[in-house]
Amino acid sequence: MKPLASITTSTDRPLAGLSVLVTRPQQQADYLIQNLQQLGADTLHQPCINIQPYFDPAQQTVLSSINHYDFIIFVSANAVDYGFELLRRQQLSISKPLLAAIGKATVQRLQHYSAKSVISPEHGFDSEALLNCGQFLEHQIRAKKILIIRGGAGREHLKDVLKQRQASVDYLDVYQRSASAIIITSTDLQQLDILTVSSQQGLENLLAMLDSSDRAALLNKTLITPGSRCSDRARELGFKRIETADNATDDAMLSTIIRLAEQHQPNKRDVKQ
Secondary structure (H helix, E strand, O other): OOOOOOOOOOOOOOOOOOEEEEOOOHHHOHHHHHHHHHOOOEEEEOOOEEEEEOOOHHHHHHHHOHHHOOEEEEOOHHHHHHHHHHHHHOOOOOOOOEEEEOOHHHHHHHHHHOOOOEEOOOOOOOHHHHHOOHHHOHHHHOOOEEEEEEOOOOOOHHHHHHHHOOOEEEEEEOEEEEEOOOOOOHHHHHHOOEEEOOOHHHHHHHHHHOOHHHHHHHOOOEEEEOOHHHHHHHHHHOOOEEEEOOOOOHHHHHHHHHHHHHHOOOOHHHHOO
């Protein structure tokens, strides 16, 4: 799919007349874009983060000892995809450790690669929710060995709390993130009704790409974030119209966009100021 896409809208579709910015990485945007278009929306795609595989040979000992851990926690769907690709290249497999995941999309990706059951919170999709799972309470996790598979630098909260609960914790970094180049124009931004972001880093990267006038215009658009922390950061950055989706999945983003459109019928263009 081309980075920048739009379609002719139709009045018999619930999102007809809306222009939506999708900011997911290039390889992860197709599902959301296609569903938005099928529902009648015009779409623009501006990736805010590039995702690339990564492996530091200094972590070879950690990787080779993967079945010595009691738990392996995957922090994102990218961690699953790039983690299992790394295991495939190294001709390794996960047999002994229990698997855990943060977020519904991460669980779904794990189930694609492994038939093992996955520890995941019933409510919530962040580190705090996972830490409240019974398997990770202090009396259960003490002296256990835990491997967190992730994409480079990120929040240290999960590791810090697990160590406070007297677990042994290591990281395995399997991908890295970088900022994308700007491909949308000032005219594109003026036509937008709704923008979606899937992470705080993506939101910050998006604003950093823009000049001051485009940034000021974007702050008046309706923004959909994947969670309360990202919404809080958006307020700090100056966004005035913020909607918080249930989580970062495509389905949650779609549901929020549809709800906004329904609230503003019959004139869907009211979501734009």
